[in-house]
Amino acid sequence: MAQAKFSRRGVLRAGGAGLLSAGVLGTLTAGSARAAVPASQRFDLSEPSYDVFRGVMLDEAHHAMQGMAFDAVNRRLFIVQIRDGSSGDDLCINQLDESGKVVGSMHLDKAGHGVSIGVEPVGKDSYVWVECDADSSDDSGRGTALARFKFVAGAAPSGIKKFFTGSDTITCATDPVNSRILVRRKESGKMTFRLYDFSSIDVENGTFTKELAKITQPTLGNGSVTFQGYTVLGSYLYTLDGTGHADAADINSYVTSIDLNTGKVVERFLTKAGKSLVYREPEGMAIMRTSGGEVRLCFGFASRTSVGNINRYANVFHKNVLI
Template sequence: MNPNLTIAGRTLSRRSLFRAGAVTAAALGAGAVFAGTAAGADGVPASPYFDITQPSYDLFRGKLLHESHHVMQGFAFDNVNRRLFVVQAQNGTSGDDLCVNQLSFSGELLGSMHLAHAGHGVSIGVEPVGTASYIWMECDADGTTTDARGTALARFKFVNGGTPSVKKFLTGSKTITCATDPVYQRIAVRRSEGGKMWYSVFPLASAAAGDFSTPLAHFPQPALSTGSVVFQGYTVFGDQLYTLDGQGHADAADIDSYVTRVDMNTGTVKSRALTKAGQSLVYREPEGMAVYRTADGETRLFLGFGSRSSLDNINRYANIFYKNVLVG
């Protein structure tokens, strides 16, 4: 089979065709479907990956967030300024208003900020700019309940107690979220395209400048099993995507939370493993993923879980664990 395609007398390679398609998508508008089915113009350079079969360790357990009645959702780290941010729904609202919490690495609440009519908060990103932390997250929800999801990405400076000054990207999207790679400085965007969830990966600096024309990778979310999979979060590190799925259970024997590793240059699943991190928590439910590199140089893959003190208690608690075995 000839790998090239001739258009208007010009022969295009698959790679050139991808570039042309990506530029066309940008020209059509922010809500356009990105071109390509796997790697972008040059792909994502090879990198080490986490061994997701290895044990998990506690960062902290049982911490109340600003909105005490709602479970944690996505979270992310500012790897330059050494900050942790966790998003959740606001107390006393219809479900689409979100709160961004800043926590210490021991789980103590340091500050918070609210973004109304945002979505669900499955995943967020953080971009360090000098001593400031800029939050990336969904906004402009498509509804006003807990089922609402964002239709654009918001970028704003975190200011404790302040009102977000939001810059919006990829408006007109459907079910859009993002995650940032603090080590390789990239941002992954997950959204519905043509009725299926797709991932696109960009240099973070390009995204901040509003340039989403040339994704490094663009691939459909792979099928994870033949049964029901409840998607609960994702993150990226190097050339690998990591996802978390599962449900909350009252009985630890029913744990069904899985971590999956996906090669972003091919869009294929490379590994999938059951995680029992925090298995003793009451009504443990997987919630969010993130990557962080410590000041000592240890790179960690983090998993979030919501919990309760008892099944009849209205309060919800945040719990974060990590894996730290890299291969390659």
């Protein structure tokens, strides 16, 4: 399939539906919060969505994209997916250039599902943050720690540092504008987010200090939604949920913004970005800052050329209006 290039605005192909009330969407229950994050602007989720790229086949042709992250310093995009032939917990991390072309990949065994990943620029290098040490070797496997290692295309991960070992269902996302990392894991039976500055991490000793925020994940849609990704910018958490579908009339993919200082849902929006994609399934979120300085909220969808086709393709869209 043809690959579209990154552009400053992209081509408007699919917008979203109007902001719906909590009564239509189901219960919107705020999570508990303990935070003092400097207030920031947030994305207006009701604004149109634009293409970043469509129809990109990743290194593992038979598996959908999962989480993604941008290295805004070195202009790199990383997308993770389960490996072809894996029992379900072995991951492939793809590096893409700014045209949407895959330029390299790395494999991480027994890692988890890859719902969300992070990346930390260190000079000219990109260090990937991703779950590891899965609790099961099948598709139900989820990470029990976070791994940090330098991305080197074609090489096995080396010099791995591990954090939060012994966790339950742990993942992360990164804020490339404010140099922060958001860690999500289950604590006392509740999915919990904790926000940190990269500067507060002691890599050698595996410790995080100076926590900026802690919130429990709000309940959306009476708790029946399928969680598909998240990211963070400033004082707001953004989530993506929904399921795959063959009929555009069945679209149920929502983007949601949550205030990290209060744990409250600020906006929840049904997005129809990429509604013409075949078997469109929401997968992954990330914050991108373009070379021109524009900040974008990116979210992905896996697709096929036909419902019965085993090959999967990556498609990424963005919103860019801050309020």
